[in-house]
Amino acid sequence: MRRRDFIYIAATGAAGVGAAAALVPLISQMSPSADVLAEASTEIDISAIQPGQAIKAVFRKQPLFVRNLTPKEIAEADAVPVASLRDPQTLEQRTKPGKTNWLITMGVCTHLGCVPLGTAEGENKGEFGGYFCPCHGSQYDTAARIRKGPAPRNLEVPPYEFTSDTVVKIG
Amino acid sequence: MSFPWANEYKPSHPTMVWLDERLPLPRFVYNAIGAGYPVPRNLNYMWNFGVLAGFCLVIQIVTGIVLAMHYAANTDVAFASTEHIMRDVNWGWLLRYAHSNGASAFFVVVYAHIFRGFYFGSYKAPREMLWLLGVVIFLLMMATAFMGYVLPWGQMSYWGAQVITGLFSAIPLVGNSLHTWLLGGFAPDQAALNRFFSLHFLLPFVILGVVILHIWALHIPGSTNPTGVEVKTESDTVPFHPYYTAKDGFGLAVFLFLYCAMVFFFPNALGHPDNYIPANPMQTPAHIVPEWYFWPYYAILRAFTQDFLFIPAKLMGVLAMFSSILVWFLLPWLDRSPVRSGHYRPVFKKFYWLLVADVVVLGYCGGSPAAEPYVMISQLAALYYFLHFFVILPVVSSLEKPLPLPFSITEAVLGSDDAASLTAAE
Ligand code: HEM
Ligand code: FES
Numbered sequence: 001m002r003r004r005d006f007i008y009i010a011a012t013g014a015a016g017v018g019a020a021a022a023l024v025p026l027i028s029q030m031s032p033s034a035d036v037l038a039e040a041s042t043e044i045d046i047s048a049i050q051p052g053q054a055i056k057a058v059f060r061k062q063p064l065f066v067r068n069l070t071p072k073e074i075a076e077a078d079a080v081p082v083a084s085l086r087d088p089q090t091l092e093q094r095t096k097p098g099k100t101n102w103l104i105t106m107g108v109c110t111h112l113g114c115v116p117l118g119t120a121e122g123e124n125k126g127e128f129g130g131y132f133c134p135c136h137g138s139q140y141d142t143a144a145r146i147r148k149g150p151a152p153r154n155l156e157v158p159p160y161e162f163t164s165d166t167v168v169k170i171g
Numbered sequence: 172m173s174f175p176w177a178n179e180y181k182p183s184h185p186t187m188v189w190l191d192e193r194l195p196l197p198r199f200v201y202n203a204i205g206a207g208y209p210v211p212r213n214l215n216y217m218w219n220f221g222v223l224a225g226f227c228l229v230i231q232i233v234t235g236i237v238l239a240m241h242y243a244a245n246t247d248v249a250f251a252s253t254e255h256i257m258r259d260v261n262w263g264w265l266l267r268y269a270h271s272n273g274a275s276a277f278f279v280v281v282y283a284h285i286f287r288g289f290y291f292g293s294y295k296a297p298r299e300m301l302w303l304l305g306v307v308i309f310l311l312m313m314a315t316a317f318m319g320y321v322l323p324w325g326q327m328s329y330w331g332a333q334v335i336t337g338l339f340s341a342i343p344l345v346g347n348s349l350h351t352w353l354l355g356g357f358a359p360d361q362a363a364l365n366r367f368f369s370l371h372f373l374l375p376f377v378i379l380g381v382v383i384l385h386i387w388a389l390h391i392p393g394s395t396n397p398t399g400v401e402v403k404t405e406s407d408t409v410p411f412h413p414y415y416t417a418k419d420g421f422g423l424a425v426f427l428f429l430y431c432a433m434v435f436f437f438p439n440a441l442g443h444p445d446n447y448i449p450a451n452p453m454q455t456p457a458h459i460v461p462e463w464y465f466w467p468y469y470a471i472l473r474a475f476t477q478d479f480l481f482i483p484a485k486l487m488g489v490l491a492m493f494s495s496i497l498v499w500f501l502l503p504w505l506d507r508s509p510v511r512s513g514h515y516r517p518v519f520k521k522f523y524w525l526l527v528a529d530v531v532v533l534g535y536c537g538g539s540p541a542a543e544p545y546v547m548i549s550q551l552a553a554l555y556y557f558l559h560f561f562v563i564l565p566v567v568s569s570l571e572k573p574l575p576l577p578f579s580i581t582e583a584v585l586g587s588d589d590a591a592s593l594t595a596a597e
Contacts, residue, residue: 030366036356056453062358063453086478107453111485112337113358114330114455134457135334136473137541150476150484 041171043163046102054119056107059158059170063107063115065131066168069142074100076129077143087154091143094157104160104168105144109133111151116140131155173390176405178206203390209408210415211396213584217291218394219422220284225382226423227277232375234270235319242322244368246361249324250449268438274316275441276430278464281309285499290523292511293395299503301388306499308381313465313496315374318367320462321359325446330459332359332367338472341489358452398583399511400576406588407580458540466537467530468492470549471556473541491553498560505560508568515574518567526559 042059046066049055054067069077077091091100107115116131116138117123126132127148128141138149145154160170180198182188191198201207241260243252256263285305288294294302321332336359340350355362393402402408409415433440441463445456461469475488482490498505513520529552536549577583 030355031352032356033362036360036362058453060357061360061452108358112334112340114334114459115453134455135330135459135541137476137546148476150473150488152483152485 039171041169043167043169045167047166051101053121056115056119057170059106064158064170065103065105065107065119065144065155067103067105067119067144069101069103071101073129073142077141077145080141080143080145086146086152089143089145089154094143094145094154096162099162102162102168103142103144104170105155105157108156109135109138109151110146110153110155111136111138111149116155173202173207173393174209174402174405174408176408177202177209178410180205180207203386204411204416206410206412208390208411209402209405210394210411211402211407211580212409212414213396213398213580214394214415214418215397216418216422217283217287218396219419220280220287222419223280223422223426224277224284226426227273227280228375228378228382230273231270231277232379234266234273235372235375237266238270239372242368244322244365246324246364246450249322249364253323253325265434268434270319271442272430272433272438274319275462275464276426276433277312278316280426281312282464285309286527289502289526290513290520291395291397292399292506292508292513294503295506295511296503297392298388298395301385302503303500304381304385304388306496308378308385309499310496311374311378311381315371315378316462316464318371318374321364321367322371323446324364324450326448326450326454326456327443327446327459329359329450329452330455331461332363334459335461336363338489338492341483341486343486395511396580397512397514398577398580399515400578400580400583403579404581460538463534463538466535467533468495468537470533470537470545471495471553473537473546474549474553476546491557495553495556498557502560505564506568507565508571508573510573510576515576516568516571517574518571519564522559522563522567526556529555529559 040060042057042064044057044064044066046055046068049066049068051068051070052073054065057064057066074091082088082090091103094105095102107119109116111133112135114133114135116133118125118131118140124132124134126139128139130142130144130147131140132138133140133149133151136150138151139147140151140155141147143154146152158170160168163169180191180195180201182191182197187197190196198207238256241252241256241263243249253267256267258264260266288302288305317331317335321328336350336353339353340346342349351357353363354360355366395401443460445459448456460466469492472488472492475484475491478484479487508516508519510516513523532552533549533556536545536552539545579588582588
């Protein structure tokens with residue numbers, strides 16, 4: 001190899017590596033910052049939620065649905081053949097043992113992120129009696145599983161635990 | 172570049188001669204938009220929209236820079252600062268209405284400009300680069316307008332940001348990380364608003380840069396014209412100044428008349444009342460729609476409700492929506508007809524108007540709620556849209572027998588070309 005070719009390749013190579021390295025902070029600065037990532041947890045008192053009722057709470061600045069299912073709603077959810085679902089999961093997999101009536105999910109439609117209707121009294125619960133997303137018409141059933149419309153997945157179940165019979169700690 | 176008979180720049184004043192020898196900027200302007208640029212003599216009013224689009228960009232940049240002097244990109248105060256512009260800042264209401272209606276006017280003008288291109292085959296050789304740059308400008312405009320609409324941080328701003336950035340989460344494997352990266356969080360918040368403001372400030376200047384490339388690419392072959400027959404001799408052209416400066420000036424006056432009517436008498440007609448409610452991440456408005464200029468694409472997005480083969484409905488909708496614009500990049504190669512202008516292509520012309528009607532239907536459905544019959548109509552209209560570009564256009568353009576073309580622009584205008592060379596020789 002001629003000396004000139006070597007210098008040429010070495011110089012452009014070094015410049016290329018330098019430029020690529022400079023891109024790292026420029027791209028990475030756009031990812032969530034430390035304060036956004038700091039994982040907060042939230043405690044919710046569920047004692048006032050009667051069977052058939054639901055509330056909308058806030059978890060990490062996003063809506064969270066807490067729903068007390070009626071026996072009929074539980075039976076409806078259990079009657080669905082799991083294999084027929086777009087995102088196959090049973091109600092049991094989506095709740096805590098012995099507490100299948102407490103359906104706790106994010107209130108964020110898995111399509112494009114709107115807040116589905118169905119928590120407050122008189123809101124449209126969709127054809128399957130769970131939640132209805134007004135944005136593009138996704139319908140969720142009484143286990144908050146996607147049944148119809150464009151959403152790909154069931155409403156997400158956040159990590160949570162019961163600290164007592166009436167208090168849940170989310171996150 | 173340009174034709175051999177173009178007038179030459181001859182500065183007479185000694186200062187201009189001095190300047191011309193050191194920085195020939197006046198010469199550049201003279202050759203670009205002055206008497207030194209010969210243009211087909213038969214351009215109709217559809218050729219006004221390029222200049223109008225440039226004017227809209229200037230309106231947006233000027234009003235935008237002054238709005239940015241009063242606006243604060245912080246989720247706590249963004250909404251309040253917009254209201255502060257409306258109520259407290261001197262003439263703030265005018266500047267803001269000029270900017271928000273300016274965005275709509277910009278899209279009206281650009282749509283006319285694009286559909287002019289569809290009809291007159293402006294995208295054909297040798298103007299492919301010019302066309303491709305135009306599509307790039309349109310994509311940048313969409314991004315700019317979307318991010319601008321987020322800035323007032325009303326309900327529509329917030330949920331628009333949520334839904335549109337959500338589109339990226341449909342991409343397999345990397346979608347969710349990309350979504351988080353774009354927002355700097357898991358939902359629109361401070362990080363997102365702040366970067367959208369930064370980019371909303373930047374992108375118009377990027378657009379300006381691409382516009383300069385667009386005009387550079389235009390000046391190599393020059394404009395096409397309603398006959399689609401290329402310029403042959405000097406009698407086919409007139410100098411841009413004073414002929415088209417005058418014609419464009421008249422068009423500009425008409426445009427300004429309509430634009431001012433919107434700004435002063437119907438400033439909120441195209442807006443959405445929900446955007447006067449501050450952003451609330453806990454409550455989606457019952458009927459969320461984007462701004463009118465995005466409706467056709469929004470209808471295509473929502474037309475996909477079923478998984479298709481192994482592709483989820485969500486991804487299909489997103490792919491179809493982006494493809495509906497990206498297909499314009501292929502247009503110079505999908506249209507195989509040797510004839511440019513729709514005037515001489517009787518079958519193509521009918522399908523052209525069908526496409527226009529189809530886009531209007533899509534737009535109407537995109538602005539309506541996600542319910543029947545709109546979903547089904549969107550599905551049919553979206554299907555037709557792609558059918559037009561991928562089947563009808565290639566087939567019609569290869570089979571159709573075009574009408575006879577005039578020999579030259581001069582002949583098309585005067586009936587015979589000899590007479591034209593005589594008059595031009597005077
Ligand atoms: C391609 C050109 C541009 C387009 C299409 C555009 C579009 C928009 C739109 C649709 C809005 C929302 C208006 C509303 O809801 O009231 C907006 C807001 C805003 N834009 Fe632009 N814009 C452009 C250029 C610029 C430039 C160059 C700047 C500054 C350098 C700017 C600064 C702002 C500011 C500060 C706001 C927020 C205030 C408000 O909502 O009225 N824009 N823009
Ligand atoms: S965001 Fe819920 S259906 Fe689109």
